Amino acid sequence: MSAFSTRHLPALLWSLIACVASVQAWAHGSDEHNHDPTDSTAEFVQIHASDVVNPWTHLSFNNDPNAFQFAIVTDRTGGLRPGVFSQAVDKLNLLQPEFVVSVGDLIEGYTEDRAQLATEWNEFDSMVKRLAMPFFYLPGNHDYTNPVMADVWRERYGASYYHFVYRDVLFVMLNSNDGGSTHTMSGEQIDWLKGVLKANPEPKWTLVFTHAPLWDRDEQDRWSEVDALLESRHYTVFAGHHHRYVKTERKGHKYFTLATTGGISSMRGTRFGEFDHVVWVTMSDDGPIIANLLLDGIWDENVRTAQMRDNQNNMIDKGRLSAPALLHRGNFTEGTAELRFTNDSDIPYTVTTTARANQGFSVISDSPQTLTVPPNEVRTIPVALKSSKPASGNHNAAHVDWQLEYKDGDTPITYDGSRTIAVSREYPIKPIADIELDGKLTEWQGHEFFNAADNQYFQAENWSGLSDADFSWSVAESGKFLVLALKITDDTLVRNDSEIIWSQDAMLITLDARPKSRRLLKQTYDNRVPGERYIVLQPTANGFVSALKGTPKVPDSVRQKVVLTDSGYTAEIAIPFSLLDADHGSEWDGVRLNVLLRDVDPNEPGMVGREWLSAWGYETTVAGSGSFYRLE
Structure with missing residues (x-):
């Protein structure tokens, strides 16, 4: 694909051109302006400069004509939250990237009902048609799983994997679900990729987009073949599917698994990699510069690293930070539940808990409580509960807010969350x-x-x-x-x-x-x-x-x-x-x-x-x- 026309330049760049034109007009009106023909900025700006001090840092304008910006949207479905993706479309029109790229899971899909697929695709297309810039589709497992969904994709959008070149950057769009089952790639697609890379041997950079991060799965399918084909070039890879952001590196190359743009998420924030975002990419000679644009702020590419992901897994996830239910075999009057903290990492952390009772119950233990959990050990915090009257059945008796903190060097990494303490009836068999x-x-x-x-x-x-x-x-x-x-x-x-x-x-x-x-x-x-x-x-x-x-x-x-x-x-x-x-x-x-x-x-x-x-x-x-x- 050839370069787009200048009408796709970001509004910010046009503003800069207008600003420079204004500066030139002012400078030409001055009898005292200095013009150094050896200054690389001279052909862009003329400005009155003192040889003593000036009210600017320097005049090396950040206006590389080969640099460009585009945006990436990620998972919308798998339990979509209505309105989020539509809001992202509106915000992208404010930001004015040169184009937008998807990493898939655009509809709920997973059906052979053509009428249902048409309804879902029509709804999605109606949103992306509001974009002022081009949108590049990519299939996820919700979009392209069974033969009917594959046929509908071909009828509506043509190829399920393709490539284009923009300003000497090769964009490779892979289908991680065309191998006959979910999260598999066909041999035909691998052969096609070989041909694309052979035909484009030395682009400035190669950007690869795929839905499932196959490199981060036990069953990697053919991803080792993809890695081998890419290894001799400058490249970066983007994926979605996991609904949790993480940046990792493989053999010196950056691999990004993105969070959500409206898909199911617990939305616990940046440290958990759970947030709605669009990714703003500025393409430079040294590779892509990544900014994660969230509703509540802008974060750099290190918003969540693989090391942070691993520490979270080892300190918090999969029941390591848990509140097992407090069982009773008749009517509950009082008892003590335990919050369990299992630290499977190699560094200590500190956790503080604050318990608050729900209606009909009271917390009779101290609150807040703080403890340090050494590496590779388990610690517990007791939470004593009392009911105002004998309680039968199952109840969410209390909530515990927790804050966990560890040090990454000298930098504190903090997580916040909550757990419910339940009182549940246990029956005899x-x-x-x-x-x-x-x-x-x-x-x-x-x-x-x-x-x-x-x-x-x-x-x-x-x-x-x-x-x-x-x-x-x-x-x-x-x-x-x-x-x-x-x-x-x-x-x-x-x-x-x-x-x-x-x-x-x-x-x-x-x-x-x-x-x-x-x-x-x-x-x-x-x-x-x-x-x-x-x-x-x-x-x-x-x-x-x-x-x-x-x-x-x-x-x-x-x-x-x-x-x-x-x-x-x-x-x-x-x-x-x-x-x-x-x-x-x-x-x-x-x-x-x-x-x-x-x-x-x-x-x-x-x-x-x-x-x-x-x-x-x-x-x-x-x-x-x-x-x-x-x-x-």
Whole structure:
């Protein structure tokens, strides 16, 4: 691609030209101006200069005609927050870059419904059409995953990977999802890249854009081939996907994983790499100069380095800074929870906590509290709670604001956040001798069943009452199995051959048998500690037999039986103790369970969900809720 016309020069540059023209006019009107023909700035500016002192620093104007500026936008979807990307478009029009480049995930996608894809792409295109400058598309996994989405991309935008040259800078736009599955690149694309680099052997700089930072994944796919092809040139790489900013270096080259421009994020700020931004790039002879433009300020490229990322991982993430739920087996009156601080880094940090109680509870321990956590050690802070009256069930009893600080050399690095302290009911798992796994629930007479909560719905507008979709469930020990019993009311059972689970009727069981320190944590986007199991039961219907699916894959040792009834179906699922022991790491002592129903009916606009407890990971979820313990 050839250079753009001068109409794409930034407004700031035109302002400078106008300013210089004004200075020239003033200087030519002076009888005393000095003109040094050897001064490199003389052809641009004429100004009256004293040989003693002048009210300026120097006259080496920062006006390299080969320098230019462009902007990068990053992930908009994967749980988009409405209005953010549109606001970014408006701000880019104020900033007036010469053009804008994307790193993908522009629509929610992940569908084979062409009408839905058209709606989403039309909405996105209507926003970028408001830009006063060119916009360069790039597909992410939300934009380009299945064959239908690939066809729609080709019809609307043509190539899914391409390149252009602007002012002797080579821009390479890669598709990290064209290899037949998510986060893979095809051999054809690698061959194409070889040809592009061979045809452009010595640009001033090479800028590479891709959605998934494949170099930062366990499965790097073909990225080592990309690295090898680039290694002999000056280059910089930009990606998105992780929704958390981090800058790293590989073999002396800078690799940037960008945060979000409206995609899902906990928005904890710059130190966590979680913020909405556009990246402002000034292209110089020495490479790109990076400015992260946030709604609340401008940061340089070191806003979050790989070392800061690693320290955060080792001090804060994956449950290292955690507040396990405080369990009770009747009505709660008072007790002491523990905040756990695990420092897996090689440097100490200091943490200060301030606890505040929610309505109906009081904090009776000291607050604030401060402690130092040495490297590679664990420390705890007790938080004693009291309820104003005996409390049953599950409650978010208190919040703890925390501030963590460590030193990077002489520079303090500070993080702020909060954790919820939950008080949660723990239920006994009672035995039933010799359950016959027949789905009829004969042995469960008199055993306690839990009902779907009245206020726990998903897309409640599609629910027409208890006869449409409802359930109850129970759990027991029998022999060497944990057995679940399900009673489902469903006026019409729907099964099909789609791989999409939620296009059919199904029951989702979430099971966590890990140690309490893990399973009692609140699973949020910024505090994810993976390890639970998802077991999906699909009933018998429309000629399809009942089946179990799940993540991770449900082993054959887990058995199920479904029996159709006049109002729906009943079911039993038997999970061997050996599987629970493996998840626990030793003999299991309890589990955390949740049960959710997803109902699809013909001629209705969408599914409806009913839940026993709020699905794990929701903001409304109470940590530890759904806990069960083994009887002695």
